[in-house]
Amino acid sequence: MAEIYVHPTAIIDDGAIIGTGSKIWHFAHVRDTAIIGDNVIVGKSSYIDEGVKIGNNVKIQNLVSIYNGVTIGDNVFVGPHVTFTNDLYPRAIADWEISYTHVSDGVSIGANATIICGNNLGENCLIAAGSVVTKEIPPHALVGGNPVRILGWVCKCARKIASKTLEKGEHRIKCQHCGLLNEIFIH
Amino acid sequence: MAEIYVHPTAIIDDGAIIGTGSKIWHFAHVRDTAIIGDNVIVGKSSYIDEGVKIGNNVKIQNLVSIYNGVTIGDNVFVGPHVTFTNDLYPRAIADWEISYTHVSDGVSIGANATIICGNNLGENCLIAAGSVVTKEIPPHALVGGNPVRILGWVCKCARKIASKTLEKGEHRIKCQHCGLLNEIFIH
């Protein structure tokens, strides 16, 4: 069974659960009630807050902050410098009031994106680098900008498979790059 | 009297002044002439430059950089990954030329916002996550985008109390959420 690797400079608080094959890199900090799956990478200087739940085969790059109230599925890519939030009304003198965010299986979040809490990310969607996510993102959507808007639709392999408009309902779209038939359901 | 807590991995340079009840977390660095008030939290991996002055009851989240030329009032929230700047004409081969920025009492700065120097932030204003601040922000304004524009006006409790237009002069607006009567003066 694959071991867990924790760099000597990383800090794992007592009570954190980390799956086999996972690697926690330099100066990262994992809080006490975080649950991290198998074969997960937590990059340099990243922060996994208490209560965060992360699936299997997730890659979290450098300098990422994931806060209490966020859950992450399997096979998710979280680019460098990405930050989540967990309170829509932050004030120094007020208590936290957590809004929850779920990141579905297969999602990729580009570098330096900001995910405002309460907005779920649908399966296999692709958040462009530098995006500010202010609303729920449909599965397979490619979104970018501040605030984000839909720029197209992507395959599981991340290549574009459709342009801007995609009606509500079920779609079956074959990827010209990898040949995969994607089944996409838009609410 | 409440003690100061400094995590063993944080670095506080000789000469930095830190008020009672303050906490400096993992891998943070506070430079020698920084002055930090009482009950301030400095989050993981954050950086407080020399010459920075921070008031009381300020919460600075993870991975924040605050540079020389910035002063911060009381009860300010600085979200994760926020960065300030202090030079409008940065070049590797030129000297610094500092432009000053003041963050007034009660301000909240959302996650991953960028504050371009020389732009003061008015009392109780709320900078949305991911914003790029390129101009002075009036008190109680809610701003967002890159560059920022005014999206509304907020109470001391951070809830919206008015929509986009608010004329110059004095306004007294009661918050429907917390009942507070906000007195707002727009220049």
Place this chain on the structure above:
Amino acid sequence: MAEIYVHPTAIIDDGAIIGTGSKIWHFAHVRDTAIIGDNVIVGKSSYIDEGVKIGNNVKIQNLVSIYNGVTIGDNVFVGPHVTFTNDLYPRAIADWEISYTHVSDGVSIGANATIICGNNLGENCLIAAGSVVTKEIPPHALVGGNPVRILGWVCKCARKIASKTLEKGEHRIKCQHCGLLNEIFIH
């Protein structure tokens, strides 16, 4: 000959090459095949990936990530929290496919900018703080926004020397601030 300074908390992997007079600050990490020139500053908590090549007199501020596939010329300023990327189709379960990015001599990249890979930055261009670079940037261009657009043109000293439109071809523009005659060639 000037020494190299490495803060005791910084990690330099075996095989990294660092030029004389360079300084590597707190909690930074330089990977094994990185090549860093003379008189370079690598700021707190920054990350220099394997394969990265950096010229002379480069200032890299705090919390910067520079990835394999990026090369940086001389006299470049990289502001705090800047991140590069190196894969246009990131997925947790797929292999990397690197797109290359070159940062030319004299470029300045403002705080918290995101540089999407495959987009070269021309000599002396100035990327405004918070920008998301999605295309190639001409020499001496001042760009800002998400996605970036051209806001003007700047001197080697970073002051504006021309407004929005500048036709293809060669331009010779004298700076009103420092008197330098800039020769700019737009493709």
